[in-house]
Amino acid sequence: MQLFAAFPDEARLWIFAASRSLSPTETQTLLASLQPFLASWQAHGLPVHGQAAMLHQRFLLLAGYVPNGEISGCSIDAATRAVNAAGQALGITWLSPLVIFYRDAEGTVQHATRAQFRRLIAAGQVTAATPVFDLSLTTVGELRRGAFEKPAGQSWHARVFSLTPQP
Structure with missing residues (x-):
């Protein structure tokens, strides 16, 4: 199964790394909790096609694409806030990308x-x-x-x- 199969190669990607392995239940809950944000995600008034996936029980991958548009600034900040809130609700700590x-x-x-x-x-x-x-x-x-x-x-x-x- 290919992740983000409906997305073009140029779709944006963000990777969040958890400090510990997540259980299957935590993974399912995390992904479900991001759905409302993904359904309403916008960039400069345009809808963002967004999807989240979990790899190796440690990595949350968030993909976003705006046909004829761009994801930047406030829309990236909104995605980061949504991921942080979803993680916090489950007691997940996201580590620095420098780790x-x-x-x-x-x-x-x-x-x-x-x-x-x-x-x-x-x-x-x-x-x-x-x-x-x-x-x-x-x-x-x-x-x-x-x-x-x-x-x-x-x-x-x-x-x-x-x-x-x-x-």
Whole structure:
């Protein structure tokens, strides 16, 4: 199943990362609580086609598209407020996009500060082959092209953390 199948590649994308894994019930409640906002979301008086999805019980993805329009400023702020309110109602803390998300040796999604991530690399617990997540994606097309999760050696993490790039 492709996420946001009805959206063009240029549709905007925002990724919110939870501090912990959400249960299936929490995920369902979170997505349901965002529906009223998504149904009424507007940008410069135009309706925004919006949709939310959850990946790996940690990442809330919010996509938005305005045919012949643009999502900016106040409409982005409104989306962020809606996500924050929905999370707060469920006791979910959204982490800074500066936090690094990766899969540990068992495949579980973990997070670390940049300093902690450097220590994990030094200890050999994170390598260029370790799957990492890129929370900086801004379009649905990037998501479709597989830019969200990839080996650290094939992402910006290789450059920032001096990991040997993977072919």
